[in-house]
Amino acid sequence: MRSDRVGVLRLPYHYAPTTGGELMDLLIQIIFGLISALVIGAAMMVVTMRNVIHSALWLIASFFGVAALYLLMEAEFIAVVQVLVYVGAISILILFAIMLTRSNEGDRLFTTYWWTSGLIALGLFGAVLVPTLAGTIWNLPQPTGPAGAPEVLSGVEELGRGFVSEFVLHFEIAGVLLTVALIGAIVIAFEERSRRRRVLTLAEELELRKRQQASEHSAVAAADSVD
Amino acid sequence: MTRAIPLEAVLVVAAALFCIGLFGALSRRNLIGVLMGIELMLNSVNINLVAFWRYLEPRFITGPTFVIFVITVAAAEAAVGLAMIITIYRSWNTINADSVDSLKG
Numbered sequence: 036m037r038s039d040r041v042g043v044l045r046l047p048y049h050y051a052p053t054t055g056g057e058l059m060d061l062l063i064q065i066i067f068g069l070i071s072a073l074v075i076g077a078a079m080m081v082v083t084m085r086n087v088i089h090s091a092l093w094l095i096a097s098f099f100g101v102a103a104l105y106l107l108m109e110a111e112f113i114a115v116v117q118v119l120v121y122v123g124a125i126s127i128l129i130l131f132a133i134m135l136t137r138s139n140e141g142d143r144l145f146t147t148y149w150w151t152s153g154l155i156a157l158g159l160f161g162a163v164l165v166p167t168l169a170g171t172i173w174n175l176p177q178p179t180g181p182a183g184a185p186e187v188l189s190g191v192e193e194l195g196r197g198f199v200s201e202f203v204l205h206f207e208i209a210g211v212l213l214t215v216a217l218i219g220a221i222v223i224a225f226e227e228r229s230r231r232r233r234v235l236t237l238a239e240e241l242e243l244r245k246r247q248q249a250s251e252h253s254a255v256a257a258a259d260s261v262d
Numbered sequence: 263m264t265r266a267i268p269l270e271a272v273l274v275v276a277a278a279l280f281c282i283g284l285f286g287a288l289s290r291r292n293l294i295g296v297l298m299g300i301e302l303m304l305n306s307v308n309i310n311l312v313a314f315w316r317y318l319e320p321r322f323i324t325g326p327t328f329v330i331f332v333i334t335v336a337a338a339e340a341a342v343g344l345a346m347i348i349t350i351y352r353s354w355n356t357i358n359a360d361s362v363d364s365l366k367g
Contacts (some may be wrong), residue, residue: 060266082286152288164277216338226344
């Protein structure tokens with residue numbers, strides 16, 4: 036048996052179609068504005084911070100904001116995956132890489148022609164993306180059924196069913212890709228044994244310390260015999 | 263939710279995030295900063311996919327499915343990219359993008 040998931044953030048219209056609905060709309064708009072400000076502001080900080088660790092921390096904030104945006108769009112599973120994979124795994128990986136490469140970045144933050152790339156990004160946003168978005172007519176689906184009825188959303192159940200039926204090939208390719216990336220990361224980051232700094236095992240360290248103590252003892256003994 | 267916020271608002275936020283990430287990926291000197299910019303761009307693509315799913319086809323599951331695939335590819339890309347950065351750091355002792363220029367003619 037399958038239970039249809041409905042859009043939770045629409046339910047109040049059902050109960051109070053006039054006043055409550057508008058209040059809910061206003062609330063959602065305020066929340067959306069705050070979350071967008073967080074995402075965009077944190078992304079700006081990621082790009083402009085001089086300290087790499089600070090920009091990694093701002094990157095985590097931006098990931099959280101994107102997860103909140105998914106929640107607002109009622110994609111709960113995607114939000115959880117975002118927090119698990121991006122906040123939990125990728126940002127930790129980035130922090131580890133920063134830790135392993137103590138960067139001596141110097142006094143310049145950007146490359147020589149950074150203003151060109153800034154111009155490209157601004158031009159893409161202002162001249163291509165926003166006019167395209169404003170000029171496109173989206174054929175949004177008309178609400179079906181009685182007015183104010185909640186929408187039917189596909190949920191995690193359909194997602195799981197899709198992974199084993201419709202998208203099974205994509206799913207397996209994603210698995211192969213992850214395996215290849217795992218092996219590739221190990222192969223790339225592997226250090227040749229001859230070039231590696233020698234790290235002593237515990238037994239070797241103990242033996243070394245014992246030998247040092249023995250030599251000290253013999254030195255003391257020699258000094259005693261001289262006296 | 264779809265009545266309160268127009269689709270264009272979500273798309274503009276995603277476009278702004280994409281452009282900020284593009285600027286970061288193109289202009290940061292630090293290679294890890296470049297990788298962070300790429301992560302921001304992938305996130306904005308995911309926002310777009312979820313928004314189109316929610317507004318246009320809420321009954322079908324294609325949008326969230328491809329978000330999952332994009333997240334998978336992003337994880338693989340981050341792992342391989344950071345391994346490459348660590349290897350570059352070992353042999354060049356720097357991770358500045360404009361110092362690693364042995365392929366420059």
